[in-house]
Amino acid sequence: MKKKWLSSLMLLGSGLAFANDATFVNAVRFQVENFKTSCGKCEASRPYGIIATADAIGKANLSTDSIQNMRYGEAEIDLLYGFKVGPMEGFTLEAGYGSDYVNWNTNPYFNQKNFNYINLALLGYTGSVDNWFWQTGFGAHLNNDYNNGWFDYARFGGFLWGRYTLTPSVGLHVGTITLTGLQRTVTFPLVGFDWRIAPKWNLDFIFPVQMELSYYLTQKWILSTYIRPFLTRQRLSPNESFQGVFEYRNVGGELNLSYQYCGLDLSFFGGYTFSALFKVMDSQGNKGTYYNFEDAPYVGFDILWAF
Secondary structure, eight states, X not given: OHHHHHHHHTTXXXXXXXXXXXXXXXXXXXXXXXXXXXXXXXXXXXXEEEEEEEEEEEEEEETTEEEEEEEEEEEEEEEEEEEESSSSEEEEEEEEEEEEEEEETTOSSOOOOEEEEEEEEEEEEEOOSTTEEEEEEEXXXXXXXTSSOGGGGOEXXXXXXXXXXXXXXXXXXXXEEEEEETTEEEEEEEEEEXXXXXXXXEEEEEETTEEEEEEESSSSEEEEEEEEEEEEEEEOOTTSSSOEEEEEEEEEEEEEEEEEEXXXXXXXXXXXXXXXXXXXXXXXXXXXXXXXXXXXXXXXXXXXXXX
């Protein structure tokens, strides 16, 4: 029975790419890689890792005024270190740097276009309960560009994620993700399943972190259709005429081509967003004004290298 659920667990973790406000969740792929390559050992086979991701959304017109438009992009690179504390348990330390790019022409609220942050996270996992694989993590995005109190510009998050092997080809997922900071706290349920439909087909529907249908062209090359969330929240500089917080939300549908081999997972993707919502609030996160931007194309890449 244990061999069956460990084999099924290997389906988990490919293609995951969560939104900007919780990119530390992407490190679960690194933990799965460490677990499956060192299960039963007290040392991680691939203790070091790098995650790099970037995407750019093209010009999207404001729905009520075609003269106004927005371009959006995000990029992040993180270093990972994983270590075992038992044959079936381990932890991961993560540290990195990221940046959001918001370019709204004729922006009536702020002039700044690049919003930078440091990313720190601690994650852990255990496979000591038969048929279950549990992961948890806590992360922070710290922005101290303005030297007037990093806490006012910080975002935090945490998650708990369990996968239960129902059959050798089906896994059930339960858990929760919470994001907080910048005058807002929100909790998402984490629920869904992964299903190896056939030797070359795999379906992941795990809301809100992984929703994709994959076809294995070869053992190394995978073609997927993917639903990608975009979410970021930032506080504006005290040097701006408007003192407040903004939030950007969007969802895209894409084609994703991945290459996976010996701890390397390299993906290139392109797609179209379904329309963006841009919300501007006062410094306490109240009195929100909403702007809808139309659909737009986007491209990007994602790299995980465990070594």
